[in-house]
Amino acid sequence: xxxxxxxxxxxxxxxxxxxxxxxxxxxxxxxxxxxxxxxxxxxxxxxxxxxxxxxxxxxxxxxxxxxxxxxxxxxxxxxxxxxxxxxxxxxxxxxxxxxxxxxxxxxxxxxxx
Amino acid sequence: xxxxxxxxxxxxxxxxxxxxxxxxxxxxxxxxxxxxxxxxxxxxxxxxxxxxxxxxxxxxxxxxxxxxxxxxxxxxxxxxxxxxxxxxxxxxxxxxxxxxxxxxxxxxxxxxxxxxx
Numbered sequence: 761x762x763x764x765x766x767x768x769x770x771x772x773x774x775x776x777x778x779x780x781x782x783x784x785x786x787x788x789x790x791x792x793x794x795x796x797x798x799x800x801x802x803x804x805x806x807x808x809x810x811x812x813x814x815x816x817x818x819x820x821x822x823x824x825x826x827x828x829x830x831x832x833x834x835x836x837x838x839x840x841x842x843x844x845x846x847x848x849x850x851x852x853x854x855x856x857x858x859x860x861x862x863x864x865x866x867x868x869x870x871x872x873x
Numbered sequence: 874x875x876x877x878x879x880x881x882x883x884x885x886x887x888x889x890x891x892x893x894x895x896x897x898x899x900x901x902x903x904x905x906x907x908x909x910x911x912x913x914x915x916x917x918x919x920x921x922x923x924x925x926x927x928x929x930x931x932x933x934x935x936x937x938x939x940x941x942x943x944x945x946x947x948x949x950x951x952x953x954x955x956x957x958x959x960x961x962x963x964x965x966x967x968x969x970x971x972x973x974x975x976x977x978x979x980x981x982x983x984x985x986x987x988x989x990x
Contacts, residue, residue, distance in 0.1 A: 802980040866916040
C-alpha cells in the first residue's frame with residue numbers, strides 16, 4: 761500500500777540558508793500534518809492543512825511557512841536556518857480525522873551546520 | 874487542552890517478561906488515544922489506537938492497551954517481551970477539532986524500552 765512519502769530523506773544546510781521539505785500524502789487523504797522532533801525529544805506539532813487550507817498551527821516559527829497544493833502534496837519552507845532547527849521533520853496524513861489513523865512518513869533529517 | 878504523561882523515560886525488561894508502559898492523559902473531551910513505536914533513525918509506526926467502542930485495544934506485534942476513563946490512563950502492555958521490541962514508544966492524544974477538520978497529535982515525552990537477553 762502507498763505510504764506517506766517525504767523528500768529528501770536527509771538534508772544538510774548552513775546557518776541562514778533556506779530549506780524546502782516535501783510531503784506526498786497517501787492518496788485520498790485530505791489532511792497533512794507537520795511535526796518537528798529534536799534530538800531525544802517528542803514530536804512537536806508545527807502546522808496542518810485540511811483540503812488545502814491551513815487548519816491548525818502549533819509551535820511553528822515565523823521563519824517557517826508551509827502550504828498544501830492542489831494535488832494535496834505539502835511543502836515546508838524554512839528560512840534563515842539556525843543550528844536549533846536541526847531535527848527530524850515528519851509529515852503525516854489522514855482521511856476524515858484521527859479515527860482513521862494518522863500515517864507518518866519516514867521523515868526528513870535536517871542538519872544545520 | 875489535552876496533554877499526555879508517560880511515566881518512566883526508560884524501562885528495562887528481560888526477554889520473555891511482561892512489558893508495561895504507562896500513559897496518562899488529560900482531555901476535556903472524549904479522547905482519541907494512540908501508541909506509536911519509533912526504532913532508531915526511523916519514523917513513527919502506529920501500534921494501536923482507541924477511538925470509541927471496546928476499551929481493550931489490540932495492536933500489532935502482540936501489544937495491547939486498555940482505555941480506563943476513570944483513571945485517565947491508556948497503558949501499553951505485552952505479555953512477553955522480545956528483543957525486537959527494543960525501541961522508543963510514544964503515547965499520543967488527538968486534539969480533536971469538532972469544527973469539521975481533524976486535530977493534531979499531542980505526544981508524551983516517550984519511553985525507551987530496553988530488552989535484556
